[in-house]
Amino acid sequence: MKRFISMAMAVLMALSLVGCGGSDSGAGSSSAASGAASGESGSIKIGLLANTSDANANYGNAVKNGIMLYIDEVNAAGGVNGKQIEVVAYDDKGDATEAVTAFSRLVDDGVTAVIGGVLTGTTLAVADETYAIGMPQITASATAPGVTLLDPEDESAGIRDNVFRACFIDPFQGEKMAEYASEKMGATTAAVIFETGNDYSEGLKNAFVEKCAELGITVTNEEAYATGDVDFKAQMTNIANSNPDVVFCPNYYEDDGTIITQARQVGYEGTFLGGDGWSGVADYASAEDLEGTVYCSAYAGDEEFEAAYEAAYGEAVPNMFAPLGYDAAMLMVNAISAAEEQGLEAGTEEYMDAVIAAMAATDGLEGVTGTYKFDEFNNPIKSAAMMQLQNGEEVFTEMF
Amino acid sequence: MNQTKGKTIPMPVRYLINTVLIALLVFGSTAYVNGGGVSGYVTKVLMVIGINIILAVSLNVATGYLGQLPLGHAGFMAVGAYTGGIFLKAVNAAEASGAQYLLMVAAALLLSGLVAAVFGIVIGIPALRLRGDYLAIITLGFGEIIRVVLTNIDEVLGFKLTYGASGLKRIPKITSYGNVLVCVVLTCLVIHLVMKSRHGRAILAIRENEIAAESCGVRTTYYKVMAFTLSAFFAGVAGCLYAGYLGSLQPTTFGFMKSIEILVMVVLGGMGSMLGSILSAITLTALPEVLRAFEDYRMVAYSLVLVLVMIFKPTGLMGQYDFSMSRILERVWGFFDRSKRKEG
């Protein structure tokens, strides 16, 4: 019993030491930041949150590159209202905790708006924070309805009016593909294979299955797999056995490539349908296996953008996340310039409100992934581009 | 120690000094933080540090003091986080205030700890029959199962509870610097008290030599389960604080990697040293924030450090050393005493 309190003391000492050390540096950086935000250097600070070092970094880096491409173009052209846009970028490591700390650091740095996150989990955590302080936020890629809806179970609970997105929401794509299967392909039976533990995959699947019931398509199999699985042969064997007209596979391209290869191995010959996650699949399965697959995409290809991207980063556009990042940055900068025109001061509440209002009022802004206008839930109203795999190429066929 | 020359401070005075200092620190630093002394960002980092300290210190009970290697600590954290999250949502803590709010927060923390502890007992009784590596494997298995279950079950008996893979959302954010600090202090205090008691000595005896301890009449299974449960309890409390900090939970957070992250904190600090766990929890949480410029190399550096520490200083940075304020005071006292005598 001797030293118990002294032990606890040690805890406190240690905590307070860090507290003091941290507060010094924190105070230093925030004072510097407020200097910048008040326009001494004539710049507008915005924050960028993306996962650039975790297992999903290929999405995060693409979004970040897309965003930076647009910002660099704007800055090279003289900036907004004569002010350069300064991007403070932090890695959220795909982790919600990290995202929240990184976001509060952005606030300390004096940003006036934030672009991010990339994954649904991090975006949701950050959306809670931005909503609390009314800071404009746009995500390039988080597709779950709950990002803008306060309660995804109940639309009447209201929305986070400060949060926008540049991408489709999950249910939209699922419904589109069910309609496509019914109207364009005359399908009467369908199977789905989706990833549990993934909002995107489950969201698309649920919408597809519901729409199928409405359209009179029989869903023969609903096969699931867990995150990180690479062996889908058991599920595909089940599907091959009931041999449906189409298989809806709402997953990302790496899994899609493996799934379709194994489906062919176990003898399924039908057509695959997918969501925008298929973009980039051509490198992940053979041309014969992929032939005829149809997916909907926000991005139908844009030569000018692709050339600019390749010039800036020395690689081809890796997936649709890069153009979505580009458009997200464009929407944000467009809204910021509206606030600038009103002569407001960056970082103030009125400024943020003006940015949010301008964003919500966006109408007819041309991006590389389509023309933007937001609906009452802050989701973009765009039509989907149908892409088909032909001889190992992803070819744009029609708007649907 | 030079017991004959140096004066020891009498017990009641020690308690008094320490209690006063703790109280000063808790109230002082909370007032400083809440009064806007530090920025929102630093406060957030401090809260995460506090939560990590509780996790590390609690795992240290099972790893450092009991000498076992559970690899499923994140599982207990998950149980606590979901329990706390569901409870806070159910009682609608966001709209409560005053004493009612405090009561709800306290109840949530306690409940989370208790449910995690129940899981600790349920898992501990069969797991602790096995030794060494097998215990590591079986706890790893349980940790993974907890994660898989949370991912795939979104409702229990028709009630939407855990929301499966898409995660539990809109949990009232009850976690503040003040309550994290209080939890850290209480955790350390309780663990310290237990370890200094008869029970604690029994636990240490099991670590040193299980067979010898058994032959001396120590009920090994009882004490192993007890230490394990204690460890699970505080992991649950940390989970609840985590839920209240973040406001939304996803099952993927609580995977094997999280367990390893906590283990690294304990190992680096020195297994069996509470101070070590605390210091390394602080360092490993704060350092990446300071070194954001190098974040690409962070994980590589982590793993490299882990290997190097094991090769060159397997006992960890602090070994089994624990800090004592009184001991330092006594030394200072003794020093003055001697110099006075010299003068005189």
Added chain:
Amino acid sequence: MAFFSTLFSQIINGLQSGSIYALVALGYSMVYGIIMLLNFAHGDIIMVGAYVVWLSMTSFGLHPFVSILLAVVVSTLLGVVIEKVAYAPLRSSPRLSLLITAIGISFLLENGFQLIFGAGAKVVPTLISGPTFKIGGANISTPALVTLGVTVVIMIALTLLVQKTRLGRAMRAVSEDMGAAQLMGVNINTTISFTFALGSALAAVASALYLSSYAQASPTMGSMLGLKAFVAAVLGGIGSLPGAMLGGFVIGLAEALVSAAGLSVWKDGVVFAILIVVLLVRPSGLLGKPMKEKV
């Protein structure tokens, strides 16, 4: 009839993934048998092997067979180097330290490769191609047949190696009693290095077989695969070679059948549940020798 052909297909699926688990599990089991270490880094050797195959095929345009051979050589060397650098200095320290070092090495490999090659999956060109055979309504692909065949051949070879050769005898002696083996003139260091080399070579072969069906290499591909192979090793009785093979096939089959029943998302849960039940009922595994605690 359809039911039986599906069942048959699923069993083939299970045997195919089971073969890969079994090959990896052998590495875990041999190493554990000799230095009582759960070599967490073993799964990541597979990942390294996969990257070698990918690199040599896409960047240097080598023949698949040469690439696989190269992967085996690199993995073997890596296994031996890891043992010499990270595990050998700790041979006399507590087992806990050794285990933690292994976890550290595993993380180092995963994060190092992610840093170098990026987080995205790399597509490996086709290694084994061939027609899909139809037997009684069930489909069997060429990669599946090759995987099964190679695994059986390797297992026979390994059994002969361990039972009939000098080094095999040394391995068995060291795992029985390291001190006594040393006194009898067995070179401990060589034997341990040889064990690591053998285990890593098997992992590289497993990696090639893995790539023939799931043609992607990513930094974290080895962690879950390794974890499950490890479960297979424990299930069969860690330290026992026939046990590791049996365990691998049991895990593979269990996964395939669980998925076939439409419960694929519970696959991981089922694998670990099997592990727990086995450990509680028969802690030494299906074919392992019960170990007595010495005072």
